[in-house]
Amino acid sequence: ARRSQSNVSLLFIDLDHFKEVNDTLGHHQGDLLLSQAAQRIQLCIRESDVLGRMGGDEFLVILTGASELAHLGRVAQNIIDAMTTPFSLDNNISYISASIGVASYPSDVDNLESLISAADQAMYVAKERGRNGFSFFTPSMQQEVQERLALANDLREAIHKKQLEIYLQPIVEISTEQIVKAEALIRWNHPRHGMVPPDKFIPIAEETGLIHEIGDLVFHKAAEVMSRWLEIDPHGYCQISVNMSARQFLPSDIGNAWISHLSIINLPANRLVIEITESLLLGEEINIMEKLNRFREAGIEVALDDFGTGYSAMSYLKKFNIDYLKIDRSFVRDLETDQNDRAIAEAIVVMAHKLGLKTIAEGVETEQQKNILAEVGCDYVQGYYFAKPLPVENFLSLVKIKLQ
Known part of the structure; x- marks a missing residue:
């Protein structure tokens, strides 16, 4: 040339x-x-x-x-x-x-x-x-790449220096309006840049393999918070869910490690829920089924996240042991004005109940959305209408207030 x-x-x-x-x-x-x-x-x-x-x-x-x-x-x-x-x-x-x-x-x-x-x-x-x-x-892209590399290095340091923390978003039972579950979400308060959005550093964690350390960190912190929650409400059936990606779930024997840790700290395994995405179920069926069964045999329940937005093969619900379907926020956002979204949400709830599954609607931001979901029979709701993701101490304080 x-x-x-x-x-x-x-x-x-x-x-x-x-x-x-x-x-x-x-x-x-x-x-x-x-x-x-x-x-x-x-x-x-x-x-x-x-x-x-x-x-x-x-x-x-x-x-x-x-x-x-x-x-x-x-x-x-x-x-x-x-x-x-x-x-x-x-x-x-x-x-x-x-x-x-x-x-x-x-x-x-x-x-x-x-x-x-x-x-x-x-x-x-x-x-x-x-x-x-x-x-x-x-x-200008050269600078963007350098910033990305710098962020990856900072993420390694953040894990080493324990700068990452979890926030918890309450999940409310519609029939009682009590906080009975929570989703653990990773947060990074960067010493120079402040709060770094998860969608900015999670892809880097996936690419670099740091997602395994982050996943373990979220799990251990969630188990610790769950133990404290049980001290506050020893008779309530409360649970904390943690997200697991395909990269976390498949290459390692992470299930046994987590189950062993729960036994060591004397926390009942049924207080933990793992959230997986539909894409994970595309894997080799026997292998995935064995691992899901290992979790469930120990008492850990399984939630299928963002249901309806991915591959959505109904056969997956028949083959795999799932306990909860999380209705994606895209079907909740326009519930008040879109009859199709209401029909879809209702169809998911009816199908789930026929299969013996519970439903959790994500992204609930208004009272009317909550009321519609109650009308169609949804079991639990999660979203800013009730609470945004909260630091651990704020979440536990909210739990105490709700119990009074």
């Missing part, structure tokens, strides 16, 4: 959620998905363009003689659109998306190494903007 004074552009493609699919379905299906993804990308580019795999779930496309942003944007969007069609992997259906960074020589950089780095940086910006999109390289 330098000799011929022509343009070269690079698309850096990362498959969103591939690691989750690979962890849950196994490497064979992961390889099938990569092969199918490569075929779809190939159909979106010219014969003169070059497709290569960087490793893992990352691909590069080299486009020669192409520098117009409109053309590059069309190619990137075509690849993104091609990934939205479900992938058929043996007997499983998987869903992924793509985040793409775009950089060009010589308009953006003056050498090959910088071209790859620039496209990589642009790809991370696309991810931070919500994934399933593309971004063109700009000089």
